[in-house]
Amino acid sequence: MPNIVSTQRTGNWKLAALALFLSGALAIPAPDASSTDAAASSTATTEPFPYEVSTLTDADVEEYPEISFDDIIYTEHTSSKRSVSDLVCKVISADSKWPSSKLWGIVNFLTGKKLIPTVPLAAPCYNGEYYNATRCAEITASWHDSDLHDQDPTSIMSPFYQGATCMPTTDPTGSCTLGGYPNYVIKAKTVFDIQVAVNFARNFGVRLVVKNTGHDFSGKSSGANSISVWTHFFNDIKNIPKFNRLGWSGPAFKVGAGVQGRDVYAAAKAQGLVVVGGEGMTVGYAGGYLAGGGHSPLSSIYGMGADHVLEYEVVTGDGRFVTANAERNSDLFWALRGGGGSTFGIVTSVIVKAYPDLPVTTATFSFSSTDLEAYWDAVKVYFNTFITNADAGTYAYFSIFTGTFNMAPFFAPNLSAADVTALLQPLFDKLDSLNIEYTPVITEHESFFDAWQATFPKELVGYTTVQTASRLFPRANWVDEATFDKTFAVIRSVVEEQGMLLGFNMKNEFPGGGEPDNSVNPAWRQSVLHAIGAASWDASATPEEIQAKRDYLTNVQMQKWRDVTPGSGAYLGESDIQEPNFQQAFYGENYARLYQLKQRFDPKSVFYASTAVGSEDWTLDLEGRLCPN
Ligand SMILES: Cc1cc2nc3c(=O)[nH]c(=O)nc-3n(C[C@H](O)[C@H](O)[C@H](O)COP(=O)(O)OP(=O)(O)OC[C@H]3O[C@@H](n4cnc5c(N)ncnc54)[C@H](O)[C@@H]3O)c2cc1C
Numbered sequence: 001m002p003n004i005v006s007t008q009r010t011g012n013w014k015l016a017a018l019a020l021f022l023s024g025a026l027a028i029p030a031p032d033a034s035s036t037d038a039a040a041s042s043t044a045t046t047e048p049f050p051y052e053v054s055t056l057t058d059a060d061v062e063e064y065p066e067i068s069f070d071d072i073i074y075t076e077h078t079s080s081k082r083s084v085s086d087l088v089c090k091v092i093s094a095d096s097k098w099p100s101s102k103l104w105g106i107v108n109f110l111t112g113k114k115l116i117p118t119v120p121l122a123a124p125c126y127n128g129e130y131y132n133a134t135r136c137a138e139i140t141a142s143w144h145d146s147d148l149h150d151q152d153p154t155s156i157m158s159p160f161y162q163g164a165t166c167m168p169t170t171d172p173t174g175s176c177t178l179g180g181y182p183n184y185v186i187k188a189k190t191v192f193d194i195q196v197a198v199n200f201a202r203n204f205g206v207r208l209v210v211k212n213t214g215h216d217f218s219g220k221s222s223g224a225n226s227i228s229v230w231t232h233f234f235n236d237i238k239n240i241p242k243f244n245r246l247g248w249s250g251p252a253f254k255v256g257a258g259v260q261g262r263d264v265y266a267a268a269k270a271q272g273l274v275v276v277g278g279e280g281m282t283v284g285y286a287g288g289y290l291a292g293g294g295h296s297p298l299s300s301i302y303g304m305g306a307d308h309v310l311e312y313e314v315v316t317g318d319g320r321f322v323t324a325n326a327e328r329n330s331d332l333f334w335a336l337r338g339g340g341g342s343t344f345g346i347v348t349s350v351i352v353k354a355y356p357d358l359p360v361t362t363a364t365f366s367f368s369s370t371d372l373e374a375y376w377d378a379v380k381v382y383f384n385t386f387i388t389n390a391d392a393g394t395y396a397y398f399s400i401f402t403g404t405f406n407m408a409p410f411f412a413p414n415l416s417a418a419d420v421t422a423l424l425q426p427l428f429d430k431l432d433s434l435n436i437e438y439t440p441v442i443t444e445h446e447s448f449f450d451a452w453q454a455t456f457p458k459e460l461v462g463y464t465t466v467q468t469a470s471r472l473f474p475r476a477n478w479v480d481e482a483t484f485d486k487t488f489a490v491i492r493s494v495v496e497e498q499g500m501l502l503g504f505n506m507k508n509e510f511p512g513g514g515e516p517d518n519s520v521n522p523a524w525r526q527s528v529l530h531a532i533g534a535a536s537w538d539a540s541a542t543p544e545e546i547q548a549k550r551d552y553l554t555n556v557q558m559q560k561w562r563d564v565t566p567g568s569g570a571y572l573g574e575s576d577i578q579e580p581n582f583q584q585a586f587y588g589e590n591y592a593r594l595y596q597l598k599q600r601f602d603p604k605s606v607f608y609a610s611t612a613v614g615s616e617d618w619t620l621d622l623e624g625r626l627c628p629n
Contacts, residue, residue: 047240047351049234049254050236051236052190054190054192055192056069061199066106066199066200067199069318070202070319070604087605088628090226090625091204091225092224092624093183093225099204099206103204104184107186107227111186111192111193111196111197114186114187114193115186117183118154120154120165120176120179120181121139121152122136122167124136125169125170125172125176126174126176127172127173131172140170144463146281146458149213149461149462150212150213153211153228154185154211154222154228154230155214156215156219156221157213157462159463162179162180163180164464165179165180166179180219182223182227183225183226184227184228185230187233194231194315195315197229198229198346201227202319202606206225206226207224209223209227209342210287211228212258212284213288215283215288216288216341217468217573217574217575217577218575218611219577220288220341221341221342225624231258231347234256236255236349237256237267238254239267240252241271243310243351246310246325248353250353250354251353252353253267253273253352255350255352256348257286257287257348259284259285260282261279261280261285262282262453264277265448265453269447274356274358275308275352275354275355276294276296276305276308276353276355277289277296277305278295278296278297279296279397279452281459285350286350288573289305290305290336290347290352291339291342292340293305293306293338293571294306295504295508295530297411297456298413299506300390300391300413300506300508302355303508303510303511306337306338306518306520307337307510307511307516308353309336309337309518310352311324312333312336312347313347313348314346315346316332316602317602317607322345332601334517334593335519335593335594335613337519337520338518338519338520339587339594339597339613342608343612344597344601346607357448358413359414360411360412360445360448360452361412361419361443362410362454363407363410363442364407364408364409364441365441366405367431367437369434369436372402375403377430378427378434379405379492380492381427382405383529384426387478389423390505392415392419393412393413394420395411395504396409396505398502399500399503400495400503401499402495402496408456408457409456410424411452411455417443428440443455465536465537465538466534466536467535467536467577468533468534469532469553469570469576469578470531470533470575471569471570472527472568472570473531474523474568475507475527476526477564486564487565490561490564494557494558494561498533498535498553498557500533501531501532503531503532508525508527510525519590521569521571521572521586521587521590522589523569524571526568532574533553534553535553535557537549550578569588570585572587583616595614599614605628616629
């Protein structure tokens with residue numbers, strides 16, 4: 001096991017070695033795996049992955065006060081004593097209080113050289129020490145492929161929010177700067193590494209960000225003047241055939257924080273099982289996806305991804321490694337399931353329920369028409385089937401452009417091709433009557449994974465000329481013809497202006513009924529449509545023109561959607577960073593409790609992300625310094 005700092009081997013050798021390391025005189029080998037302090041971790045988790053056994057101990061921090069814990073903050077049964085006014089600005093790299101290179105060297109040493117200074121992904125396209133024309137060509141060719149970004153320490157899928165300060169180019173004389181990228185990254189391979197980063201960031205007032213895959217729509221897995229924790233290498237998956245505690249007697253999977261959706265699905269299929277995860281192929285599972293609630297191709301039969309979590313392992317803002325489940329740290333457990341990523345701690349693994357694999361029928365088709373009235377008539381007939389389709393257990397992922405509709409796919413667990421054809425028949429009949437062509441491909445698959453892999457697209461990422469915003473449309477909007485007509489007209493008017501909508505028709509009722517025991521946005525429970533709109537602009541647009549487009553999307557077009565869905569909300573995982581009253585929109589009536597728990601579990605605001613719980617207490621000044629309001 002790499003990079004474990006042991007209590008048994010602590011002593012003068014470390015200090016002496018550190019002095020030599022910092023002076024550059026000696027390369028220090030990583031301490032030996034046999035020195036793991038298992039006692040410290042055994043209280044934190046019942047079934048640790050190997051990387052969860054390597055934890056930071058009190059003995060370690062005695063020697064390195066730079067990474068000492070902050071035990072004043074976290075206790076299970078007491079609430080916080082701090083008020084917002086106790087907080088101070090985070091430091092920026094231009095400040096005299098920014099940690100010296102000697103201090104960064106301590107972090108690098110203790111983590112076995114896992115501290116990486118940020119080099120923007122597209123730096124090889126620019127003159128200077130990283131210039132490499134071949135590598136630049138490779139990066140340029142795959143810039144819109146999510147795998148390129150999830151394998152890079154700091155790159156994110158929405159570079160617009162990073163400032164797009166180092167994009168691929170054929171002009172190597174341009175400028176490539178850090179912009180909104182972190183200064184350093186911990187390429188975490190053990191819980192110990194994460195604890196060192198959390199304690200260091202907190203003790204020195206450095207902003208901390210967390211990146212898993214970098215899929216966040218609003219760039220929340222990046223941030224300037226920060227140290228980032230990269231969880232991508234926590235990749236273990238363990239099948240637990242009979243998980244017999246916490247009220248669940250059935251199969252489960254323990255999944256590392258870096259595991260992506262496709263890998264957990266493949267592991268489940270191998271056992272004849274499924275887990276409730278997203279449609280996105282490369283999206284992380286245990287990180288931002290479950291933290292935001294997580295909609296799924298199985299949502300209409302099983303609810304949200306977060307509804308199936310049994311247990312988390314997590315490093316909290318005080319640097320401690322704790323277990324959160326319905327019996328231990330139950331408030332933290334509640335908050336982690338819906339309250340958003342990078343808010344309450346850094347998750348290292350999760351245990352989720354699994355279910356028997358199931359057959360799925362998929363349908364994919366598209367239709368186009370230059371007769372836009374006829375086209376919208378057909379789309380409206382489809383929208384009118386949303387309640388029936390969601391109640392039948394289906395999940396539909398579709399896009400609407402001016403005059404073109406694409407279903408990719410209509411996903412129907414436990415239904416046959418005949419069932420699917422019957423559900424889609426109203427639309428097909430309408431298309432027939434309008435003489436609009438469509439050629440549905442309807443396929444019965446034996447297993448969830450096969451259906452998922454065969455039909456969901458690997459979405460393109462990396463654009464800087466688009467911003468999205470979304471809204472959850474409740475079932476009540478379909479309650480009678482007049483309400484539905486009004487709802488559809490409003491949706492249509494926005495799409496006609498912007499030329500694009502991504503839609504998800506599903507329901508997300510809490511499994512088994514009753515009151516949800518987690519912090520998923522309550523708006524999800526009523527919703528049958530998650531609609532994503534977008535503003536776009538030319539690459540040559542000025543900052544003022546871009547802002548005007550963004551404001552129009554947020555404040556004019558999305559306001560129409562808000563007005564027709566009063567009291568509903570929006571999905572924080574696929575949202576608008578400018579969402580007004582984000583507290584209500586993303587968290588609903590859970591916000592007050594989430595905010596209170598934020599004070600309790602992270603009173604020093606070690607974790608910050610825009611629109612995350614408690615983020616309203618902070619403002620970025622013009623120099624990029626995060627300061628309390
Ligand atoms: C192409 C695409 C497809 C998508 N498909 C779906 C879908 O089918 N269903 C759905 O519900 N959503 C979907 N999403 C939205 C996605 O679930 C969210 O953006 C989610 O937050 C991504 O999580 P991540 O960990 O992969 O990404 P990241 O961007 O790395 O992280 C997202 C947020 O979580 C935080 N975070 C990451 N890891 C941890 C951790 N270990 N502990 C604590 N905080 C952490 C980050 O700091 C950040 O704030 C999709 C997004 C994209 C771009």
